[in-house]
Amino acid sequence: MAEPQLVDLADLKPRLQRTFDHYASKFGTLIDHHPDYFPIYTEGGRWRHGGELWTDWCAGFLTGILWHCYRRIRHEWWRDKAEHYCRLLEHKQHDRDVHDLGFIFLNSYLPWYEVTGDASKKRVVVTAGQTLAMRFRERGQYLCSFIGPESLFIDIMMNVPIIFYAARETGDERLLEVAKAHCRTTERTIVRPDGSTAHEGIFDTNTGEFLRQSTHQGLSAESDWTRGLAWSLYGFGTVYSYTNDPADLAVAERNADHFIDRCPDGLVAPWDFDAPEGDRMADSSASAIAASGLWQLADLTRDPSRAARYQDAALTILDTLCSDAYVSWNDPEWEGVLKHGVYHKPKGLGVDQSVMWGEFFFLEAICKVLAMIDGD
Ligand code: GLY
Numbered sequence: 001m002a003e004p005q006l007v008d009l010a011d012l013k014p015r016l017q018r019t020f021d022h023y024a025s026k027f028g029t030l031i032d033h034h035p036d037y038f039p040i041y042t043e044g045g046r047w048r049h050g051g052e053l054w055t056d057w058c059a060g061f062l063t064g065i066l067w068h069c070y071r072r073i074r075h076e077w078w079r080d081k082a083e084h085y086c087r088l089l090e091h092k093q094h095d096r097d098v099h100d101l102g103f104i105f106l107n108s109y110l111p112w113y114e115v116t117g118d119a120s121k122k123r124v125v126v127t128a129g130q131t132l133a134m135r136f137r138e139r140g141q142y143l144c145s146f147i148g149p150e151s152l153f154i155d156i157m158m159n160v161p162i163i164f165y166a167a168r169e170t171g172d173e174r175l176l177e178v179a180k181a182h183c184r185t186t187e188r189t190i191v192r193p194d195g196s197t198a199h200e201g202i203f204d205t206n207t208g209e210f211l212r213q214s215t216h217q218g219l220s221a222e223s224d225w226t227r228g229l230a231w232s233l234y235g236f237g238t239v240y241s242y243t244n245d246p247a248d249l250a251v252a253e254r255n256a257d258h259f260i261d262r263c264p265d266g267l268v269a270p271w272d273f274d275a276p277e278g279d280r281m282a283d284s285s286a287s288a289i290a291a292s293g294l295w296q297l298a299d300l301t302r303d304p305s306r307a308a309r310y311q312d313a314a315l316t317i318l319d320t321l322c323s324d325a326y327v328s329w330n331d332p333e334w335e336g337v338l339k340h341g342v343y344h345k346p347k348g349l350g351v352d353q354s355v356m357w358g359e360f361f362f363l364e365a366i367c368k369v370l371a372m373i374d375g376d
Contacts, residue, residue, distance in 0.1 A: 002263045004312035007319045013373055015322035016366050019337070022329060023363050024069050026337050031066070031081055036088060038062055041343045041350030045334035052349055055146055057100035059089050061360035064107030068367050071115070079115070086112050093128040099135060099145050101128040102159030107360065110165075122169065129166025132159060133178045139208030141181040142189075145200070147216075152201040154190055154228040156182065157235025164242035183239055186232075187251050189213070195258030196224045196273075197232045217344050224273035226286040227342075229259055234293025237300055252297055253306060259290055260313050266320035267313055271342040281351070284326055285341040285358025291317035292365040318365060328354075338362045 030039075030047060038059040039047035063085040070078035086108045092098075093105065105128040113121035135143040143160065145153040160179050167175035189201040189210045198213035198221060218225025233255035240248035262273045269290070271283040291314045298310035321327070321338065328334040336354020343350025 002260065002265050002267060004260065004267065004309060004316040005319065006312060007315035009315075009373060012315065012319055012322065013370070016318065016370050016373075018329070019322050019327055020072065020363070020366055020370065022327060023065065023337050023359075024073060026328070026335065027062075027065050027069065027359075030335060031062075031085075036085075038088075039356060041341070041355045042334075042336050042353040043350075045328070045331070045336060045354070047335050047354075052347070055098070055100075057098060057103060058356040059085075059092070060100075060104035060107035061356040063089065064111065064360050065363055067107070067111040067115070068363050071111070072367060072370070082108075083112065090124060093124050094131055096131060096134055097146060099132070099143060099153060099156050099159055101132040102162035103357075104128070106162055106165070125162065126166045126169050129162040129164075129175065130170075130172075133163050133166070133175050136178045136182070137203070137205070137208070139205065140185065140203040140210070141208070142185040142201070142203070143178070143182045147200070149205050150203050151214075152186065152190065152203065154186065154197045154199055154235075155231050157186060157239070158231045160235065161238045161242065164239065168242065179239075180243065180245075183236070183243075183248060185210075187236075187247070191232060191251055191254070195229075195254035195256075197228050197255065198222075199225050199228045217346065219272040219274050219345075223275075224262065226259070226269035226271060226273055226283055227289065229255055230269075230286045230289035230293060233259060234289055234296065237293055237297045240300055241296075249300060249302075252293075253301060253303075256290075256294055256297055256310055256313075260294075260309070263287075267317045268320050268326075268340075271345050281342065282340045283342040283358075284321060284338050285355050285361070287317045288321065288338060288358045288362035288365060290314075291321075292361045292368065295365060295368050314365065315369070318369060321362060322366075 040058045043049040043051050066082035105125045109121050109124040142152040143156050145151040163179040190198040199215040199218045202211045202214050213221045215221050236248050236252035263269050268282050269286045270280040294310040294314040298307045301307050338358045341355035341358040343355050
């Protein structure tokens, strides 16, 4: 069982700042060389390639990176770019074919609203939340994934907060009921007693009965796919910040304890905790998501010893990742920042590459810690 380290912030801070500066350089170059292009994963370190997308869900992450750069650098060039990339996404607020509207709009139009206070930007986020709620299946009580009406994904826990947001901003009780019901169904069907999670739940669409756990991106239906676990940890924590329901906090804590306990030293997770020796490559993106989710959870938990453990774990992950082994400082040909991520191992897509959500959540975690150090 791995334990978080006690990380020296004075030692970590310059590496956080160096990594942030590297982001500004790499992503400034990306949008300069490939304007209006939303990549998902690299091939051979290159963002633009002809590889399969599986599903197109990442546009909010590039936009969110531009907002993080603006919020720290405070130069209008970044704001112009972030606003421009937001506008390219506006039409997606009505997209009923995807379950990723939270990923897209909480990282694009929500920061735009927060920066400007412009109510028209908030309206786009609210509409996206209302659109996502249309995926709710009365029979079964869940938001279905893009796969089809029978499918619930653990990833949706990162998207359901946009429905809580829309419910809060509109006072619409029905939206609140839908979002809460989805969380309880997810907990009951694909969060396991030990805190691990399945990627997918399959339901009988006629009766709403839960049939079985399943996976697309993990090793097997029963296995411990680490990115899904990180989505659950972070998602249930965010949901708790809306609901104040101890059931949501308890799931996030169970996920967090399980994630930390099963990680190797340094807390960079393999792509699936059950992957056999010889096939246990890291998924740095899982740990980047976990770092940001653990940092948040340290603030939310009511237990001081847990808070300390989660904060140390988040810092341990950043301490490990902000290094030559993971950041492309010494590889000018590599177009991403965070190396050694995994997209879709069973399909062989984006394996040992940079992935856009890894880039986003690593930067988000770095910005949170730098803000704390700077007293912002
Ligand atoms: N299905 C979203 C992910 O790759 O985590």
